Amino acid sequence: MSVISLKGRNALITGASQGLGLAMARAYVQAGASVMLCARDGVALAGAVKELSDLAGEGQIVRGRSADVSRDDDVRLLVAEAIETFGQVHVLVNNAGIYGPKGGIDEIDWLEWVRTVEINLLGSVLVCRHLIPHFKAHRYGKIVQLSGGGATAPLPFISAYAASKAAIVRFAETLAEEVREFGIDVNSIAPGALNTRMLDEVLHAGPAKVGENFYKKAVQQKAQGGAPLEKGSELAVFLGSAASDKITGRLISAVWDPWETLPQHLDELNHSDVYTLRRIVPQDRGFSWKGDE
Numbered sequence: 128m129s130v131i132s133l134k135g136r137n138a139l140i141t142g143a144s145q146g147l148g149l150a151m152a153r154a155y156v157q158a159g160a161s162v163m164l165c166a167r168d169g170v171a172l173a174g175a176v177k178e179l180s181d182l183a184g185e186g187q188i189v190r191g192r193s194a195d196v197s198r199d200d201d202v203r204l205l206v207a208e209a210i211e212t213f214g215q216v217h218v219l220v221n222n223a224g225i226y227g228p229k230g231g232i233d234e235i236d237w238l239e240w241v242r243t244v245e246i247n248l249l250g251s252v253l254v255c256r257h258l259i260p261h262f263k264a265h266r267y268g269k270i271v272q273l274s275g276g277g278a279t280a281p282l283p284f285i286s287a288y289a290a291s292k293a294a295i296v297r298f299a300e301t302l303a304e305e306v307r308e309f310g311i312d313v314n315s316i317a318p319g320a321l322n323t324r325m326l327d328e329v330l331h332a333g334p335a336k337v338g339e340n341f342y343k344k345a346v347q348q349k350a351q352g353g354a355p356l357e358k359g360s361e362l363a364v365f366l367g368s369a370a371s372d373k374i375t376g377r378l379i380s381a382v383w384d385p386w387e388t389l390p391q392h393l394d395e396l397n398h399s400d401v402y403t404l405r406r407i408v409p410q411d412r413g414f415s416w417k418g419d420e
Contacts, residue, residue, distance in 0.1 A: 318359030
């Protein structure tokens with residue numbers, strides 16, 4: 128894969144104090160971008176800013192602001208500071224998210240379920256809502272939305288996470304059509320099964336809360352190491368760069384999809400439903416079901 132440059136680009140990255148968010152922020156800085164990091168944990172955020180500042184080259188800016196993406200005032204001030212700091216923001220990476228409560232829907236804490244949707248879904252929408260006028264004014268922007276396994280398959284006993292992730296992918300597809308004429312690309316990333324704090328949460332919860340099958344998969348993933356954080360980070364850099372211009376409205380797997388070659392297939396991609404959420408009908412599986420005759 129050729130080296131992609133983000134030199135001269137400025138990015139706002141949420142949930143950037145640890146895990147995949149920090150890995151993506153690190154990759155952005157290494158690719159030449161200036162970054163504004165956001166996270167709720169101010170102490171962890173300060174550590175991330177220090178680390179990335181040490182990596183930054185001449186002319187690169189690394190800033191951090193503690194914010195809760197589900198709070199309108201926090202997001203408004205975050206976006207305003209990013210614009211004031213950089214002059215122009217080119218990329219938004221919406222990474223902030225949580226697993227939320229684990230257990231059957233009739234057993235979990237309802238307020239925790241709602242809180243998960245507030246952060247994963249409403250938080251992502253809210254940051255887009257505040258930053259899109261800026262993107263429109265410049266007639267350019269990149270929105271990179273983090274997805275998860277819940278977007279493409281059921282996740283029993285982790286329903287708030289699954290529902291919010293499926294919803295945010297469909298929102299990204301919808302938003303992509305709303306802002307296409309302004310030169311704004313909106314895509315979602317499926318980073319693969321990662322060995323981060325969220326996996327540790329599943330292991331700590333145990334099979335009684337997350338289900339025997341999901342727990343066994345988590346144990347196996349922990350032992351095998353999971354998908355490298357670098358895979359998702361490389362795709363995030365690609366989607367924040369000029370190399371991905373006009374690729375929009377897609378859910379792309381960092382691990383399984385040949386995303387490096389997508390610019391070669393732009394016309395086919397934009398005239399198909401490849402890498403989108405869709406309903407499977409009988410004909411897709413070779414069945415010829417008919418109504419009563």
